[in-house]
Amino acid sequence: xxxxxxxxxxxxxxxxxxxxxxxxxxxxxxxxxxxxxxxxxxxxxxxxxxxxxxxxxxxxxxxxxxxxxxxxxxxxxxxxxxxxxxxxxxxxxxxxxxxxxxxxxxxxxxxxxxxxxxxxxxxxxxxxxxxxxxxxxxxxxxxxxxxxxxxxxxxxxxxxxxxxxxxxxxxxxxxxxxxxxxxxxxxxxxxxxxxxxxxxxxxxxxxxxxxxxxxxxxxxxxxxxxxxxxxxxxxxxxxxxxxxxxxxxxxxxxxxxxxxxxxxxx
Amino acid sequence: xxxxxxxxxxxxxxxxxxxxxxxxxxxxxxxxxxxxxxxxxxxxxxxxxxxxxxxxxxxxxxxxxxxxxxxxxxxxxxxxxxxxxxxxxxxxxxxxxxxxxxxxxxxxxxxxxxxxxxxxxxxxxxxxxxxxxxxxxxxxxxxxxxxxxxxxxxxxxxxxxxxxxxxxxxxxxxxxxxxxxxxxxxxxxxxxxxxxxxxxxxxxxxxxxxxxxxxxxxxxxxxxxxxxxxxxxxxxxxxxxxxxxxxxxxxxxxxxxxxxxxxxxxxxxxxxxxxxxxxxxxxxxxxxxxxxxxxxxxxxxxx
Numbered sequence: 001x002x003x004x005x006x007x008x009x010x011x012x013x014x015x016x017x018x019x020x021x022x023x024x025x026x027x028x029x030x031x032x033x034x035x036x037x038x039x040x041x042x043x044x045x046x047x048x049x050x051x052x053x054x055x056x057x058x059x060x061x062x063x064x065x066x067x068x069x070x071x072x073x074x075x076x077x078x079x080x081x082x083x084x085x086x087x088x089x090x091x092x093x094x095x096x097x098x099x100x101x102x103x104x105x106x107x108x109x110x111x112x113x114x115x116x117x118x119x120x121x122x123x124x125x126x127x128x129x130x131x132x133x134x135x136x137x138x139x140x141x142x143x144x145x146x147x148x149x150x151x152x153x154x155x156x157x158x159x160x161x162x163x164x165x166x167x168x169x170x171x172x173x174x175x176x177x178x179x180x181x182x183x184x185x186x187x188x189x190x191x192x193x194x195x196x197x198x199x200x201x202x203x204x205x206x207x208x209x210x211x212x213x214x215x216x217x218x219x220x221x222x223x224x225x226x227x228x229x230x231x232x233x234x235x236x237x238x239x240x241x242x243x244x245x246x247x248x249x250x251x252x253x254x255x256x257x258x259x260x261x262x263x264x265x266x
Numbered sequence: 267x268x269x270x271x272x273x274x275x276x277x278x279x280x281x282x283x284x285x286x287x288x289x290x291x292x293x294x295x296x297x298x299x300x301x302x303x304x305x306x307x308x309x310x311x312x313x314x315x316x317x318x319x320x321x322x323x324x325x326x327x328x329x330x331x332x333x334x335x336x337x338x339x340x341x342x343x344x345x346x347x348x349x350x351x352x353x354x355x356x357x358x359x360x361x362x363x364x365x366x367x368x369x370x371x372x373x374x375x376x377x378x379x380x381x382x383x384x385x386x387x388x389x390x391x392x393x394x395x396x397x398x399x400x401x402x403x404x405x406x407x408x409x410x411x412x413x414x415x416x417x418x419x420x421x422x423x424x425x426x427x428x429x430x431x432x433x434x435x436x437x438x439x440x441x442x443x444x445x446x447x448x449x450x451x452x453x454x455x456x457x458x459x460x461x462x463x464x465x466x467x468x469x470x471x472x473x474x475x476x477x478x479x480x481x482x483x484x485x486x487x488x489x490x491x492x493x494x495x496x497x498x499x500x501x502x503x504x505x506x507x508x509x510x511x512x513x514x515x516x517x518x519x520x521x522x523x524x525x526x527x528x529x530x531x532x533x534x535x536x537x538x539x540x541x542x543x544x545x546x547x548x549x550x551x552x553x554x555x556x557x558x559x560x561x562x563x564x565x566x567x568x569x
Contacts, residue, residue: 008379011372012388018369019395019449025416026406039414082284089273092281096563101288103559107500108551109507111524112544115531116295119541122312123298139291142284172276200399203509207531217401224514228408236402243399248390 023240030233047234057219057235064199064216067130071137072194078138079145079194080187084179086146087153088161102143113140114207121208128210136208137201141194148193152186153179185253192246192253199243296548303541304334314537338542348526348543352550355523358437358512359505362444366452366501367494369445374456374493375486378463389457396450404443404514411439411515435517443511448504452497459493460486492561499558503551523547 030048034041051057085092086099105113117136121128160182164174180187202217209215216239224232273281305314315333342348377388395403410417411433418430433439463486471481487494509524516522521529523543530540 005379007372008376012376012380015369015373015376015449015453016391018446019392022403022406022410022446023395025410026402029409078284078287081280082288085281085284089277089281094285098281098285098288099563100556100559101292103562104555105288105292107503107555107558109504109509109524109547111507111509111527112299112547113292115527115540115544116299117291119298119302119537120291120295135291139287142287146284171274175276196399200401202401220401220405221510224405224408228405228412232405233409236399236405239399239402244394247394 026233027237027240030230030237032230032233035230047230048238050231051234051238054231056214057216057231060214060216060219063130063213067134067137067213067215068195068198071134071141071198072191074134074138075141075145075194076187076191079142079190080149080183082142082146083149083153084175087150088158088179102146105140105143106147110140110201110203111207114204117204118207128208128213130213132208132210133205133213133215136204137194137198140201140204141197144193144197145187145190148190149183149186152183156182188253192249196243196246199239299541299544302538303338303545304336305538305541306333306335306337307536307538312537313535338538339546341539342542342546348523348546351521351523351526352546354520355506355508356550358440358444358522359502359508362441362448362505363498363502365441365445366448367498370449370452370456370497373449374453374460377453377457378460385461389454392450392453392457396447400447401510403447404511407439407443407446408434408514411442434515437516439515440512440522443515444501444505444508447511448501451500455496455500456490456493459490459496463489496558496561499554499561503554503558506551507547 031043031045032039032041033044033046082098082102086095086102089095114136117132117139118128121132126132161174161178164178165171169177200217201215202221205215206218206221209218216235220232220235223229302314307313308315373392377385377392380388409415412418413430413432413434415433417433418427421427422430433442467485467489468481471485472478476484507524508522509528512522513525513528527540527543527547530536530543
């Protein structure tokens, strides 16, 4: 068993403190009774009660959740197809272009993705609103799903699928009966990731949204632009909770590997 | 499976549906951005001319081509605002990437040296903040860096400073924001390559008389260079076009290029100039993106 040196331990402790303290501070401040954010006035759930009365904010939250459900589902289907195509179909015409588009949209600044999608919608005179944001989020999130599922597909070899094909299964049946169960945890993790991405996005939604589709991040942004607000601490704490649970669930799912478990039984 | 084999209809669909989606919503949009960057600003809907009128046939296309102009690019080239803003973005992104490397390396190294059963949990712990709402994590720093915020309270209590320093609306705050939000992008690829490192090489170097820092400098660091490259590219590329972090934490002296684009589009409603800024930004980022993609595809094919 290896032992951590004092230096390694220190790096880990400081690193995790840096990553987590700001979130902890935010959650603590959301329970601050004082209306001045920086002055501590004792514990209170006042700002959470205040939120319940803020109808536009609640509307925005529901729009964001609906949006995340729609775009995560579409992104998971498209992203899984892309991952299968990239890892299982050998070389096909335009394979590297598909890979290039996926990696480029992962790293390209949001502001470019947002602007270019908006200009497409304008060029084809499509009215902007809920569905244009959904298309934009699907496009971004499917690339994240593709990378997550692809990592899983590379992880296990093709023997199982080849065995199924040798036994006479059609490619479609092989996919449904063999490949899909094996990659399901990664597919589910990809869905949750896409959900979190959509719930969180400000820049792309700002470009592609229209009347009646103001998402939660757009509302939060316009509220905090000019400074911190106690209600926003409460909204943000709730979002941290929701997204945090989704991501922990996703990572547990990604670890769950039916293939490995079955192998261990032999 | 080889490429020469005949594909079933279902397989063709699996390839072509995501392919077509990305072509329509990722590649075509770029061509349209390029086209609009060559248009004139106009007080119309949409706010640019010429608009391609295919119903007018060849005549319409000819009129469209005659109407294209490089005015927006000339504006970007001549107005120092754009060049300064570009230079500032590259400077901030490059320096942040360096900071991220220096801060991320010890963390990745610590995870790679930890007992193996802890690896998965530690990796999740690094990833978790990345997915807990980016906007909110930047907002948390607005709380912390306020004049009377927790950071200054701590510094005053420890007698490190007498007067509360100003953090918000400075470049320092932007660096803190970028390092904080992009840290997982740096740590994960570094960890991936450090984890594969063969420890017997380190022992061999030590046996042959290398000091600890020499082992690090001559063995560990060169062997982790794929991780360093991937991490640096993953951080640098999006950081150049960052909008939210400089907008919420930074000052108003020199905006980053993402803010300039945002202002042109939402403030001045000058779509051709905003599109031209986007094109310049993409040209600037094409090389790093291709490098990243090359590395990623290599890894896929090896697996």
